Amino acid sequence: MQNKITRRAIVKSGLIAGALVPAFGMLGNTAGAAALPPLDPADPTAKALGFVTDASTVSASANPTYKPNQKCSTCAQYQGKAGDATAACNIFAGHSVPAGGWCKVWAQKPGA
Numbered sequence: 408m409q410n411k412i413t414r415r416a417i418v419k420s421g422l423i424a425g426a427l428v429p430a431f432g433m434l435g436n437t438a439g440a441a442a443l444p445p446l447d448p449a450d451p452t453a454k455a456l457g458f459v460t461d462a463s464t465v466s467a468s469a470n471p472t473y474k475p476n477q478k479c480s481t482c483a484q485y486q487g488k489a490g491d492a493t494a495a496c497n498i499f500a501g502h503s504v505p506a507g508g509w510c511k512v513w514a515q516k517p518g519a
């Protein structure tokens with residue numbers, strides 16, 4: 408009897424923990440992205456990839472692949488959701504980039 412109760416308690420606590428882990432994980436990701444320092448355009452990697460905080464300032468002659476509708480929020484590397492002002496970028500780990508930014512690695516986000 409004692410074993411059944413213990414087993415049941417373990418199963419119950421496991422189910423509760425299983426349900427809470429994803430919820431806390433999501434909270435953690437949101438807080439982590441918000442805490443990321445903004446990417447400095449003067450950062451050597453950012454410079455090499457032509458990163459700018461405002462895509463409207465991209466020189467089309469210097470960046471022939473650039474099109475006016477390209478910006479971080481429509482890039483496959485952007486980790487933010489619609490309406491986010493800034494978000495993490497897979498290319499510049501540990502930094503946030505603005506939704507309106509751009510760099511030479513831009514690639515169309517599926518569905519954007």
Ligand code: SF4
Pocket residue numbers: 458478479480482483484485496497498499504508509510511512513514
């Ligand atoms: S890879 Fe995409 S999201 Fe990241 S900085 Fe370049 S354009 Fe923006």
